[in-house]
Amino acid sequence: MSRHPELVASLREAGHRWTPQRESVLAALAESARHLTAEEIIARVRVRYPYLNKSAVYRNLAFLTRLGLVHQTDLGHGHIEYELHQDPHHHHLICRHCHHVLQIDHAALATLGKKLERDFGFQADLDHFAIFGVCKKCQTRAAKTAKRAAR
Amino acid sequence: MSRHPELVASLREAGHRWTPQRESVLAALAESARHLTAEEIIARVRVRYPYLNKSAVYRNLAFLTRLGLVHQTDLGHGHIEYELHQDPHHHHLICRHCHHVLQIDHAALATLGKKLERDFGFQADLDHFAIFGVCKKCQTRAAKTAKRAAR
DNA sequence: GTATTTATTGCAACTGATTGCAATAAGGAG
């Protein structure tokens, strides 16, 4: 019935239900190698369930996020993007000039997590961060432009 | 004409204009001691300009954000919140259980900024971060509940 | 299998925010 027997059993125990709509949303994310927008998820799900309602998709994305199975992240593309939670965690550096998205691994944020824990007793959710800024290339380009303007 | 003569001069030089609408949005933020939602800004601006259109408010918030004068942040209250850029920078730790917002100063993120610069050549915009997680109080409460459940 | 409970769905209405476009007015030149 499902390719996630343990997950389904634990959901049922918590009073939740395992519906075709819910499975199809999870499957769309599992079959993708990259972040997907809600619109992309709806399109993929509708290949099998042509009349699936968008509310069900949005509600299931929120549900799966609450369970920690899915991440919702604003990567600066104008829409929230969804991705299955992966171990080990990763994060993204996004250039505000060229919009390039660089994936970095969790190690870069581990120190911050410990500091927040130590200094404020705060257990930060450092699962999937989007950090905006200016990438190496664009910094170099900006420096050249400034130099040219100075002449 | 304006309480920000230098700002206005630099805007004009860049081909921008200084309108009453623009000034009123900046004034609403300057007069507030806390983050404001777009709805709150519109309400405050309309005390003086009753028919000011919401598009102008949103567009000016985006404009002032592009200039680096304003921060837009999702603090988990269901709406984006706006705040004047302040020196020195600060950040916020937001509890996903009790929704408490703790302000912390920039020092906590300085090390991360240097690390991203050193390891990836990435100049991160660490101006006004919202970090979600679980606060000290809620961790203690959760631990007690778990203990009680175990008995 | 049937009956019962209620989480989830589908649908339509709604909300916060964005966009296209014609009208307006800020800023600069004369």
Added chain:
DNA sequence: CTCCTTATTGCAATCAGTTGCAATAAATAC
């Protein structure tokens, strides 16, 4: 001051996402 250019505004249409609610169907008990 008047004239000109065009950034900005106001408005209506639109968009992505949410919500209220009645209908459906998943899960459990029998």
